Amino acid sequence: MTSTTTRNSSLGIAIGTLAGGITCALLATIAWAAGHPDFARGIVTGGAVGIAAAVTLKAMSRTRFANAEARLAAGMADEREKKFAVQSLAMAAVAMYVAAILSAFANLFGLEAQAGLAIVMLTGLICASASFAMLARRR
Amino acid sequence: MRNDVRELRDASGLSQAALGDALGVSRQTVNSIETGKYDPSLPLAFAIARHFDTTIEEIFHDQHDNS
Numbered sequence: 602m603t604s605t606t607t608r609n610s611s612l613g614i615a616i617g618t619l620a621g622g623i624t625c626a627l628l629a630t631i632a633w634a635a636g637h638p639d640f641a642r643g644i645v646t647g648g649a650v651g652i653a654a655a656v657t658l659k660a661m662s663r664t665r666f667a668n669a670e671a672r673l674a675a676g677m678a679d680e681r682e683k684k685f686a687v688q689s690l691a692m693a694a695v696a697m698y699v700a701a702i703l704s705a706f707a708n709l710f711g712l713e714a715q716a717g718l719a720i721v722m723l724t725g726l727i728c729a730s731a732s733f734a735m736l737a738r739r740r
Numbered sequence: 741m742r743n744d745v746r747e748l749r750d751a752s753g754l755s756q757a758a759l760g761d762a763l764g765v766s767r768q769t770v771n772s773i774e775t776g777k778y779d780p781s782l783p784l785a786f787a788i789a790r791h792f793d794t795t796i797e798e799i800f801h802d803q804h805d806n807s
Contacts, residue, residue: 672766679765681778737768740777 614659621652640715669737685736693729700724742801746774748792763787 625648632641655674661667662675672678673686704717749759749770756774757767763784772778773788780788789796 667766669766669768679769680781680784681769681772682766740772 614656617659618652618656621648621655625649625652670734673733681740682737685733685740688736689729689733692732693725696728697721697725741779742776742803743773744799744801745770745788748794748799749774752792759791762791 625644629641629644629648632638632644658671658674661671662677667675667677669678669682669685673682678686700721701717704712704720708714708717749756754762755767756770760767760770763770764787765784769778773780785796785800789799792799
């Protein structure tokens, strides 16, 4: 690895972190101004965890211990890993659709709309992550 | 699809990681191709054949083809 490559990689991580931080701060400010402090705190916490995970994976992708998740996060995935990413996103879409239908019915029995949306988003995140990890290791 | 990638790699004394670097794919992908879990795309199959200075037909075989 050349020093130029390392410098470019570090610059990319710094720009990505900064852009993610600004986006989270902006969204949290909007949520706070709209009178939803808990939602704003959730954005900050979720954003921080997401940015930390992305930085860790991108940094890992440059080492010899890079796994499929790290290469995908760094945009260095090969054709097999990209295929699994598409498959896992398709599975996540189906799971989110089912979760949305169930949340809509749960809403009839008192589930708050915000909680329903959170369930749908978490279902997608968990399904995409788990299915990619499973596909990348078993196939 | 059966293939002779492992035999060709062994004959050329390359590790899976070294072949992966030469082809621009991960070591795990080379392993998946060798064990028959993953069928490479046509461009990657051509790259493999070119790397071993042979043809796709010499490396990849139909499951139902006994040749």
